[in-house]
Amino acid sequence: MASHLSRDGFAVKGFDISENARTSFGENGGRSFSSAVDAAAGVGVLMLMVVNIAQAHQALFEGGALANSAEDCIVVLMSTCPPGDVEALARDVNAQGRRFLDAPVSGGVAGARKASLSIMVAGDRSSYDECHNLFEVLGSKIYFLGERPGQASVAKAVNQLLCGVHLAAAAEALALAERAGLDTATVLEIVSGSAAASWMLNDRGQRMLQNDPEVTSAVDIFVKDLGIVLSAGSSAKAALPLASVAHQFFLAASGQGAGLADDSQVIRAYRNMTAGKREEKK
Secondary structure (H helix, E strand, C coil), X not given: CHXXXXXXXXXXXXXXXXXXXXXXXXXXXXXXXXCHHHHCCCCCEEEECXXXXXXXXXXXXXXXXXXXXXXXXXXXXXXXXXXXXXXXXXXXXXXXXXXXXXXXXXXXXHHHHHCCEEEEXXXXXXXXXHHHHHHHHHEEEEEEEECCCCHHHHHHHHHXXXXXXXXXXXXXXXXXXXXXXXXXXXXXXXXXXCCXXXXXXXXXXXXXXXXXXXXXXXXXXXXXXXXHHHHHHHHCCCCCHHHHHHHHHHXXXXXXXXXXXXXXXXXXXXXXXXXXXXXXXX
16 A cells, blocks of 8 residues: 555655565655654554554554654544444544544455555545545545544454355355255356355355465455444444354354465365265265
8 A cells, every 4th residue: 555655646655564565565665664653753644454443552652653753644543343342543633633434445465466456535624625535546545434433343344244254154155055965156157247246255165165265355354344343233232133243153163273275275164064974975
């Protein structure tokens, strides 16, 4: 994402805990730094793409990035985080005289590489307008959800609810085909071209049939994201039974050692439920 902005003519400084990421960014025209506080020095827009709200808080406050940014800096949180935590972080940022945008994205690694992310944004409208040209570089679809931080994170939770349930359902279906002794590649072709198809099935289905596919998004990401979905449901007093069941299967896959595997490998949890020998047909 940072490299796209740099190649589009923006002056971009960046920090990542990965030395390889910093080196790659430098090779793509950016200026990489060895700490968040140094990268944030004097910047007018501070974008965060981190794992969770704790990392965001650490970079901004314990790491000193916020205090070292420009006085009227706009902090743009682009990670998937609990809506309530995002609201609290926005208040903390505002208390330091800076502005805040809640701007989670959908599209994963592939969308980041292709600059085709869907970006959901909530916060002060004038801040959104100032950052719109940045969002246009990173994404193909940009949505403004309202002026209260946290609203975009709720929209992202709705998106992740569907993604997680669709992915778990696809894994369950293919695990059934596999258990019944069918050629799963043929079954996948059938359902991918029928009314049963979903984006997640079409994108993850082939990887479910592989033993160790490339990781585009890990099982543990959905453990986190569906946990956020359930938290959002609790806050809204909304029952989410399908999301809860899907969360359990991602937790099971993670607990069985597949947490860092591609999220398609949630299918392992289904396989492990019926790992015994099939009965011979009479």
